[in-house]
Amino acid sequence: MRTSRLEAFSDAVLAIIITVMVLSLRVPPEHDFGSLIRTTGHGLATYLLSFLYIAIYWYHHHRLFHLVSRVSSGVLWANLLLLFCLSLLPFTTAWMAHTKLAHAPLFVYGLNLLVAAGATFVLQSMLIRQEGQDSALRRAIGRNLRGKLSPALYLAGMLSAVLIGPPGRVGPYIALGCYAAVAVMWVIPNDRMERAVREADNG
Secondary structure (H helix, E strand, O other): OOHHHHHHHHHHHHHHHHHHHHHOOOOOOOOOHHHHHHHHHHHHHHHHHHHHHHHHHHHHHHHHHHOOOOOOHHHHHHHHHHHHHHHOHHHHHHHHHHOOOOHHHHHHHHHHHHHHHHHHHHHHHHHHHHHOOOOHHHHHHOOOHHHHHHHHHHHHHHHHHHHOOOOOOHHHHHHHHHHHHHHHHHHOOOHHHHHHHHHHHHO
């Protein structure tokens, strides 16, 4: 099976996820900036973080399948597993925002990100096994240091959310900082991946 149908379906699901997330933002009851911050402040901040994560997954998903010529049934199911994990982000984002960064929602949000990272690893492993260890995809992924560091930061954030409590609500902000650090790390392009995509386009 060619990759076009899988990519189109994945694009549609990710677009729906973003739409559902923005619909959960609360409208301020008053027409002033103070009301906006009090009512929507946490929601907007968490929405921006989750939007960034969805954008990162979309970008890297596109790059990943640019180097793949076909998909097997195992790859289809692995991709569905990833989409399932990402489809939970609107719920975990809204819970985290509406509770104003309470400990349990922050922990569950980190768990959501951790499971999505695990699903990505499964998908990449399935694709590498399909394409071969000498494939352009395998060379582009390389040692994947960011993929190995991300779970550690997710776990650090999850533990901070539940183990570091008041005073000052330091734990939740450390947790949010860990999650944001992973997102910032993944925004930086992978030179090997970009080079492999250019070579695939020129070849």
